[in-house]
Amino acid sequence: DTEVTQTPKHLVMGMTNKKSLKCEQHMGHRAMYWYKQKAKKPPELMFVYSYEKLSINESVPSRFSPECPNSSLLNLHLHALQPEDSALYLCASSPTGGYTEAFFGQGTRLTVV
Amino acid sequence: AQSVTQLDSHVSVSEGTPVLLRCNYSSSYSPSLFWYVQHPNKGLQLLLKYTSAATLVKGINGFEAEFKKSETSFHLTKPSAHMSDAAEYFCVVTGNTGGFKTIFGAGTRLFVKA
Numbered sequence: 001d002t003e004v005t006q007t008p009k010h011l012v013m014g015m016t017n018k019k020s021l022k023c024e025q026h027m028g029h030r031a032m033y034w035y036k037q038k039a040k041k042p043p044e045l046m047f048v049y050s051y052e053k054l055s056i057n058e059s060v061p062s063r064f065s066p067e068c069p070n071s072s073l074l075n076l077h078l079h080a081l082q083p084e085d086s087a088l089y090l091c092a093s094s095p096t097g098g099y100t101e102a103f104f105g106q107g108t109r110l111t112v113v
Numbered sequence: 114a115q116s117v118t119q120l121d122s123h124v125s126v127s128e129g130t131p132v133l134l135r136c137n138y139s140s141s142y143s144p145s146l147f148w149y150v151q152h153p154n155k156g157l158q159l160l161l162k163y164t165s166a167a168t169l170v171k172g173i174n175g176f177e178a179e180f181k182k183s184e185t186s187f188h189l190t191k192p193s194a195h196m197s198d199a200a201e202y203f204c205v206v207t208g209n210t211g212g213f214k215t216i217f218g219a220g221t222r223l224f225v226k227a
Contacts, residue, residue, distance in 0.1 A: 004156075031213060042203055042217035043157070056213055090156055101147055102215070104156035 023091030
C-alpha cells in the first residue's frame, strides 16, 4: 500500500461549524504533514508530526488543531474558520523526514461559507 | 537559508517536442531536490529526486533532471511531451536545517498543444 488517503474529498462548512479532516497511511512512515494550498500557489507547510509528536507548527491560527492519534493517522480539527481558509488541504507522509521524499494524498477541498 | 526559484511561471510546448522546466536553488548545505507534478484538483506526485548520488536523475513518465552544483540548477526535461503532461510542476528543496522543512518553488504550469 503506497497511498495516503484523505477524507472527505470535499467539505463545505459554515463559520460556526466544527469539522475534522482525516488522513491515513499504512506505509510505516513516521513523519506526517499538513499543507494548505490556495489556488495557483504552491503548498504551504502547516504542521509536521514526527513519531507522533508535533515537530513543526508554522504559526498556524489556533482555529486549526492537529492531532496524531497513532503512527498511521493524522487529523486536522477545524473550528470557527474564516472564508479565507477555503483551500485545498493536503496531507503527506515520509519515512522519516529531512532528506526523504513525501507522499501526498489527493487533498480535501474545503469551502468555508 | 534555502530557497528555490522556478524561472518560468508558464511553459507551452507542442505535443512530441522537448520539455524544459527550469529550477535554480540556493542552499547552505548539500540539498535534496525534488520535482513534483500536480494535475488539477489533485495531490502532488513525485517525479524524481536527487539526494547526492548520481547527478543525472531519471524519474517516472520519461522525465529526468540533472543536478548542476556549479550552476545551482536542477532543471527538469523530457524528450517528447505528451498531452497528459499538462499540469503544474513544483521544484522542492529540503535540507538538514529544520529537518522537515520543505521549500517549494512557485510552480510552472506546463501547457501542451496538440
